[in-house]
Amino acid sequence: MDEKDLKIVCGTRLFAGLDPEAVSSLLHGSAPRQHSKGQMLFEQGDPADTFYIVLDGWVKVFRPSVMGDEAVFGVFTVGESFGEAAMFIQGQFPAAAQVVEEARLIAVHSDVFRKRVHNDPDLAFEMLAAMSRHLHSLMNQVEQLQIRSSAQRLAQFLVSLAPVPLGAAVVALPYDKSLIAHRLGMKPESLSRAFVRLRAQGVATDGNRVMLGDVGQLRAYGETGPLRERMASH
Amino acid sequence: MDEKDLKIVCGTRLFAGLDPEAVSSLLHGSAPRQHSKGQMLFEQGDPADTFYIVLDGWVKVFRPSVMGDEAVFGVFTVGESFGEAAMFIQGQFPAAAQVVEEARLIAVHSDVFRKRVHNDPDLAFEMLAAMSRHLHSLMNQVEQLQIRSSAQRLAQFLVSLAPVPLGAAVVALPYDKSLIAHRLGMKPESLSRAFVRLRAQGVATDGNRVMLGDVGQLRAYGETGPLRERMASH
DNA sequence: CGGCCGGCTTGACTTCGGTCAAGGGACAAC
DNA sequence: GTTGTCCCTTGACCGAAGTCAAGCCGGCCG
Numbered sequence: 347m348d349e350k351d352l353k354i355v356c357g358t359r360l361f362a363g364l365d366p367e368a369v370s371s372l373l374h375g376s377a378p379r380q381h382s383k384g385q386m387l388f389e390q391g392d393p394a395d396t397f398y399i400v401l402d403g404w405v406k407v408f409r410p411s412v413m414g415d416e417a418v419f420g421v422f423t424v425g426e427s428f429g430e431a432a433m434f435i436q437g438q439f440p441a442a443a444q445v446v447e448e449a450r451l452i453a454v455h456s457d458v459f460r461k462r463v464h465n466d467p468d469l470a471f472e473m474l475a476a477m478s479r480h481l482h483s484l485m486n487q488v489e490q491l492q493i494r495s496s497a498q499r500l501a502q503f504l505v506s507l508a509p510v511p512l513g514a515a516v517v518a519l520p521y522d523k524s525l526i527a528h529r530l531g532m533k534p535e536s537l538s539r540a541f542v543r544l545r546a547q548g549v550a551t552d553g554n555r556v557m558l559g560d561v562g563q564l565r566a567y568g569e570t571g572p573l574r575e576r577m578a579s580h
Numbered sequence: 581m582d583e584k585d586l587k588i589v590c591g592t593r594l595f596a597g598l599d600p601e602a603v604s605s606l607l608h609g610s611a612p613r614q615h616s617k618g619q620m621l622f623e624q625g626d627p628a629d630t631f632y633i634v635l636d637g638w639v640k641v642f643r644p645s646v647m648g649d650e651a652v653f654g655v656f657t658v659g660e661s662f663g664e665a666a667m668f669i670q671g672q673f674p675a676a677a678q679v680v681e682e683a684r685l686i687a688v689h690s691d692v693f694r695k696r697v698h699n700d701p702d703l704a705f706e707m708l709a710a711m712s713r714h715l716h717s718l719m720n721q722v723e724q725l726q727i728r729s730s731a732q733r734l735a736q737f738l739v740s741l742a743p744v745p746l747g748a749a750v751v752a753l754p755y756d757k758s759l760i761a762h763r764l765g766m767k768p769e770s771l772s773r774a775f776v777r778l779r780a781q782g783v784a785t786d787g788n789r790v791m792l793g794d795v796g797q798l799r800a801y802g803e804t805g806p807l808r809e810r811m812a813s814h
Numbered sequence: 815c816g817g818c819c820g821g822c823t824t825g826a827c828t829t830c831g832g833t834c835a836a837g838g839g840a841c842a843a844c
Numbered sequence: 845g846t847t848g849t850c851c852c853t854t855g856a857c858c859g860a861a862g863t864c865a866a867g868c869c870g871g872c873c874g
Contacts, residue, residue: 409719409723411723411727411803412803412804413804413805415726415727416727417722417723417726417727418726419719419722419723431711431712431715431716432712434705434708434709434711434712435709435712435713435716440716440719441719463701463704463705463708464701464704464705465701467697467698467699467701467704470697470698470701470704470708471668471697471698473708474668474697474704474707474708474711475668475669477665477668477708477711477712477715478665478666478668478669478711479669480715481665481711481714481715481718482665482669482674484715484718484719484721484722485643485653485674485675485718487718487722488651488653488718488721488722488725488765489643489645489651491722491725491726491765492649492651492652492725492765493645493649493650493651495860495861496860496861497860522821522822523821523822524821524822531722531725531726532861532862533861533862533863534821534822534823535822535823535824535861535862535863536860536861536862537822538822538823538824539823539824539860539861541823542823542824553822553870569645569646570646570647571647729830729831730830730831756851756852757851757852758851758852766831766832767831767832767833768851768852768853769831769832769833769852769853769854770830770831770832771852772852772853772854773830773831773853773854775853776853776854787840
């Protein structure tokens with residue numbers, strides 16, 4: 347694990363604020379490993395004896411259903427961790443994880459880490475904070491699925507990718523459109539149509555590059571939908 | 581706080597395994613309070629200086645949207661806790677909470693409790709486990725919203741209420757149907773129609789009593805939907 | 815160069831769930 | 845008893861998203 351990797355891990359909110367030596371010793375022996383696209387990291391129901399920190403690339407956490415469908419709970423990238431929750435409950439992963447873009451990961455052994463958490467209250471708090479964030483992110487996902495249209499969900503996703511809070515921007519879609527579709531709880535066909543509908547909000551696409559005319563406008567659309575423009579009702 | 585209440589709190593997974601004296605001292609000064617139906621406990625964005633444990637009744641945790649709609653993240657009852665996550669992040673509640681059936685609650689002050697967590701690794705682990713469970717429950721909700729029809733979601737909800745894993749059962753709906761509808765991410769009208777559709781799966785309703793002909797069959801329906809009965813295909 | 819393959823888009827059609835409106839039934843107040 | 849009100853159900857209608865199928869396009873390999 348070289349210096350850059352260590353920097354990423356220290357940047358991870360999980361280890362934020364801890365000094366590099368501490369983290370290094372904590373992760374001693376957990377060398378980063380390269381994983382190729384498509385590789386399964388674990389399946390739902392597997393014994394949860396490790397969790398992961400992403401150095402780069404993208405990993406999908408999901409649950410396959412009896413029929414071909416699947417529910418996507420998150421897609422993680424540099425500095426993020428996943429699989430921590432499982433080690434505090436039954437010891438079984440409640441979902442599966444698969445590399446979707448070539449990735450370098452650190453696998454942390456649960457038992458070693460748990461001991462460490464037990465002895466280090468600050469690390470425990472970081473852990474609690476990390477899980478709070480996952481919780482928060484899932485709440486956002488539930489909210490989106492319950493009350494937003496597919497076009498609104500896409501709008502919010504694009505806003506979250508935008509480098510600026512207002513004005514024009516160009517973003518690159520970080521992974522396949524079909525994965526984005528699943529991530530947003532829709533079919534690839536519906537994602538295409540959602541892009542078409544967002545054209546009216548100043549969104550243009552070209553392959554995996556997306557041009558946003560006005561991020562502020564797009565955010566508003568994501569929250570309130572296509573307002574009914576009842577400008578007359580003074 | 582009388583003996584029965586203390587027993588409930590000790591039964592809470594959050595405090596599972598801790599001895600009553602420890603819990604009692606931990607919650608010292610936090611007397612249970614009665615809350616009437618409709619009362620708001622906190623709004624989204626409020627400073628998160630407390631969390632709650634339910635002694636009885638029902639509390640809805642939700643996020644209102646700009647337009648009249650709302651997303652429901654959970655409905656909690658005896659022995660469950662909510663609002664713990666907020667104290668480990670920004671200190672603002674990411675959702676609102678409202679009493680939906682007359683309830684008795686214990687409000688725990690975050691700062692006192694946080695200190696306690698800091699000094700008590702076992703309590704920290706209970707906390708982590710509690711949040712893992714919330715996480716797990718939200719994952720189930722995301723899964724349901726992403727890939728199940730409204731009738732399937734209702735089927736799974738009914739199964740979760742059933743006292744037995746198989747065979748016939750009668751369950752009482754614990755709160756208003758319109759709240760169940762929101763909890764399952766649909767409108768009241770759709771809930772009615774979902775009940776109609778489940779009649780084919782041996783479900784009969786009479787007010788807030790629901791008769792389930794076969795819990796096992798209902799569970800299967802909740803997972804795979806109305807199978808296409810293609811019995812012909814060799 | 816040419817052909818294939820996988821990912822994406824588009825179109826036609828269906829189905830599900832939301833919307834709007836009407837009506838029923840339990841229950842409380844008068 | 846009567847008249848509300850509130851909650852739930854039902855029906856007619858409509859729009860959003862899924863399904864199925866065809867076609868496009870770019871990348872890869874021969």
